[in-house]
Amino acid sequence: MSEPVLFIDDQDRYDRLRLISWWDQERIRAARVLVVGAGALGNEVVKNLVLLGIGTIYLIDFDLIEASNLSRSVFFRDSDCGQPKANVLASRARELNPDSCVVPIHGNVMLEVGIGLIKSLDVVVGCLDNREARLWVNRLCWKANVPWIDGGIQELSGVVKVYTPPDGACYECTMTANDYRLIQLRYSCPLLKREDIQAGRVPTAPTIASMIGAWQVQELLKLLHKLPTDSGTALVFNGLSNHSYKSKLPRRDDCLSHETYEHIHQSSFTHQATVAEICAWGQQLAGQELSISLDRDWVEAMTCDSCHDQEKIERPALSVSHGEAICKCGQVRRPLMRCEIPPTAAFQSLTLSTLGIADWDIIKLRSTDGQEWHVGLEPMEKGIHPALPCSNPAATTSSRGHGHER
Numbered sequence: 001m002s003e004p005v006l007f008i009d010d011q012d013r014y015d016r017l018r019l020i021s022w023w024d025q026e027r028i029r030a031a032r033v034l035v036v037g038a039g040a041l042g043n044e045v046v047k048n049l050v051l052l053g054i055g056t057i058y059l060i061d062f063d064l065i066e067a068s069n070l071s072r073s074v075f076f077r078d079s080d081c082g083q084p085k086a087n088v089l090a091s092r093a094r095e096l097n098p099d100s101c102v103v104p105i106h107g108n109v110m111l112e113v114g115i116g117l118i119k120s121l122d123v124v125v126g127c128l129d130n131r132e133a134r135l136w137v138n139r140l141c142w143k144a145n146v147p148w149i150d151g152g153i154q155e156l157s158g159v160v161k162v163y164t165p166p167d168g169a170c171y172e173c174t175m176t177a178n179d180y181r182l183i184q185l186r187y188s189c190p191l192l193k194r195e196d197i198q199a200g201r202v203p204t205a206p207t208i209a210s211m212i213g214a215w216q217v218q219e220l221l222k223l224l225h226k227l228p229t230d231s232g233t234a235l236v237f238n239g240l241s242n243h244s245y246k247s248k249l250p251r252r253d254d255c256l257s258h259e260t261y262e263h264i265h266q267s268s269f270t271h272q273a274t275v276a277e278i279c280a281w282g283q284q285l286a287g288q289e290l291s292i293s294l295d296r297d298w299v300e301a302m303t304c305d306s307c308h309d310q311e312k313i314e315r316p317a318l319s320v321s322h323g324e325a326i327c328k329c330g331q332v333r334r335p336l337m338r339c340e341i342p343p344t345a346a347f348q349s350l351t352l353s354t355l356g357i358a359d360w361d362i363i364k365l366r367s368t369d370g371q372e373w374h375v376g377l378e379p380m381e382k383g384i385h386p387a388l389p390c391s392n393p394a395a396t397t398s399s400r401g402h403g404h405e406r
Helices: 025-030 040-052 085-096 115-119 131-144 177-184 206-224 275-286
Strands: 032-036 056-060 101-105 123-126 148-154 157-163 233-238 243-248 264-266 291-303 310-316 334-341 362-366 372-376
Touching (some): 040 056, 056 085, 115 362, 123 206, 206 233
Parallel strands (some): 264 372
Antiparallel strands (some): 148 157, 157 233
């Protein structure tokens, strides 16, 4: 019996990849991936993804390019300084391989990304440098039941962690009391973001970014091809000693991140729908009055206990700074925070977007006895819906910064 004949086509850019026995280029072309962070690590991850021909890559980062990025980020140039990282990286990545649709989002992952988008993905890749954003991405992925790959780098060392919900350990399972304390340090007494506390600027070399970024994408390839991965394991590389090792991560059964949205009622609403519209629709669905349960704390107003001045805010707490809490009399005002919106007249005209609910999100409707219904929203940009082609690869959202992404 003769051996199968292998044909080499030098006109096919993926020809050498197809020679790998288990390789499925059509699976790669159909894949949808979100990269969170467009710094040194994000540059390396996106480079590898477009070289492979990943079909759709969403890329989110709120930050602007600075001169210090130029020594560690392969796609950035001196003339790019002051430009959004996500937009520049997406544009250069499309030049490297036009087969990949790279959709930049110049914004904050904690405000701009809905669970509906996450649920449409195959994998999320985290290229972050702060605990708060990692915790948020972890909770999004667990609710959507989508695997994510976390990467971290410092000086010449780095770590890769693969999380595959609903099984095994997640990022929050490994968080300590000190991790939660450090997250709280970024906020003032009334739990509003301080402008003067910046995420740490981690010293790194471009070499370790290349290595950890490649390792993350290699684990992504295994997930796409259903090959065994080191899920729930920290893959650690010490660049000073050239020593690497694995460490199994413990799973906490009481972990707050372990919530997965199994049954979702799809609606035709976008996040521009009003509270009145959603609550009326929910009442028909459930046969009882429902309120909207928020994942992001919402500041309704601020009150000064000294001069009794009150101001409507009506924004998510993540976008309200400590400086905005200072009253004209010099005292710190007290925010009225809400995590649940009742279907009362005071809120009926507000849109879901005003409540901090992201585009293409999944919202929770809750009854007075604690029952919950999960409702999926439609995306505003139909061109990036999974059932339709990526017709607007340069689409961006507004910028609302929070925390640094590596």
